Amino acid sequence: MQVVITGCGRTGRALATRLDAEGDKVTVIELDDTVKRGLPAGFRCRFVLGNGINPRVLEAAGIAHAEAFVALTPNDSANIVSARVARDIYQVPHVLARLHDPAHAPVYTQFGIATVGSVQTTVNRVIQLLHHRTLEPHQTFGNGETLLVRSRVPAYLAGRRVAEFNVPGEIGVVELSRAGHSKIPEPSTPLEDGDVLSFIVAATSLGRLRSFLGGKWS
Amino acid sequence: MRIIVIGGTGLAEQVADALHGAGDEVTVIDTEPGRESALAKAGLRAVHGDALVPSTLEAAGALRADVLVACTQSDEDNLVISLLAKKRFNVPRVIARVNDPANDELFNHSWGVDALVSPATALVSMIRQES
Numbered sequence: 323m324q325v326v327i328t329g330c331g332r333t334g335r336a337l338a339t340r341l342d343a344e345g346d347k348v349t350v351i352e353l354d355d356t357v358k359r360g361l362p363a364g365f366r367c368r369f370v371l372g373n374g375i376n377p378r379v380l381e382a383a384g385i386a387h388a389e390a391f392v393a394l395t396p397n398d399s400a401n402i403v404s405a406r407v408a409r410d411i412y413q414v415p416h417v418l419a420r421l422h423d424p425a426h427a428p429v430y431t432q433f434g435i436a437t438v439g440s441v442q443t444t445v446n447r448v449i450q451l452l453h454h455r456t457l458e459p460h461q462t463f464g465n466g467e468t469l470l471v472r473s474r475v476p477a478y479l480a481g482r483r484v485a486e487f488n489v490p491g492e493i494g495v496v497e498l499s500r501a502g503h504s505k506i507p508e509p510s511t512p513l514e515d516g517d518v519l520s521f522i523v524a525a526t527s528l529g530r531l532r533s534f535l536g537g538k539w540s
Numbered sequence: 541m542r543i544i545v546i547g548g549t550g551l552a553e554q555v556a557d558a559l560h561g562a563g564d565e566v567t568v569i570d571t572e573p574g575r576e577s578a579l580a581k582a583g584l585r586a587v588h589g590d591a592l593v594p595s596t597l598e599a600a601g602a603l604r605a606d607v608l609v610a611c612t613q614s615d616e617d618n619l620v621i622s623l624l625a626k627k628r629f630n631v632p633r634v635i636a637r638v639n640d641p642a643n644d645e646l647f648n649h650s651w652g653v654d655a656l657v658s659p660a661t662a663l664v665s666m667i668r669q670e671s
Contacts, residue, residue, distance in 0.1 A: 375616060376642055399592060399616035403646070410650065425593045429620060432594075432628060 328374030329395035349383040374404040393419040439465040475517040485509035492527035547611035602629035610636040626652025
């Protein structure tokens with residue numbers, strides 16, 4: 323796959339190296355010409371000097387034939403502008419941009435740009451590891467805002483119904499495993515000791531789910 | 541007219557001052573804290589904040605504004621602010637400043653820009669016309 327990346331900082335460099343190792347053809351655009359001198363000897367990706375919002379620079383990097391574009395500069399608006407130019411002017415099929423300031427998230431959403439949010443992802447992960455160690459997620463979605471968590475139903479909750487765990491917009495029971503068999507439970511299904519439930523849960527509601535399962539039923 | 545001017549000291553403030561002097565209702569959005577009192581003294585309404593955050597634009601009255609001038613020293617910021625103003629707040633007239641003439645071509649309707657001000661390009665064309 324032909325990939326163009328803007329921003330050759332720590333993340334851009336690591337991503338370029340990794341994509342290159344996986345056989346992709348990578349071009350990196352960087353504004354600062356001192357960066358090139360600091361690149362490791364084994365760095366094989368093509369390097370284009372210039373501002374990644376500028377169509378001439380993007381063209382020099384081969385944007386017209388790129389299958390993917392990733393905006394990784396430290397500047398949110400530069401990432402938004404170049405991502406939108408790549409998508410709308412050059413019709414690049416896969417466009418991703420890094421989001422630094424979570425307060426800018428609505429702008430990315432408004433313009434329909436898929437984001438990787440380092441701050442949000444880190445905060446969600448640290449909270450998860452500090453406060454909710456017992457609820458190790460099977461899968462996280464987006465920037466960690468939503469998680470799929472599996473947990474054994476404690477004995478004292480036997481007889482409770484699935485619906486009692488459902489909190490609209492926060493927690494939903496999506497699967498029940500009982501004696502080696504899995505099913506999608508009805509809200510009215512009564513729970514038994516030893517059941518394992520899969521919950522879809524908002525990162526901000528992990529505490530609530532934990533208190534449900536940890537004996538602090540409110 | 542209700543006008544929002546975005547940008548710190550320099551051109552943005554001079555524009556805001558001149559418009560206010562001509563009787564327009566001007567609000568300035570500035571990322572630098574503590575400038576509100578100085579601006580208020582000049583008769584300008586000031587909102588401190590990041591214009592890339594929709595709630596800042598809303599606090600400055602973007603929903604009722606007739607004109608928005610994106611006048612920061614960053615072309616990227618000016619483009620994003622212009623598009624937000626047009627798409628999210630339907631501001632009838634959006635004017636943006638171009639700092640680097642290499643970016644001139646981006647400042648068009650696809651970014652919500654109705655008119656651009658490019659000091660470098662204007663100067664060059666004036667020199668060409670006169671020679």
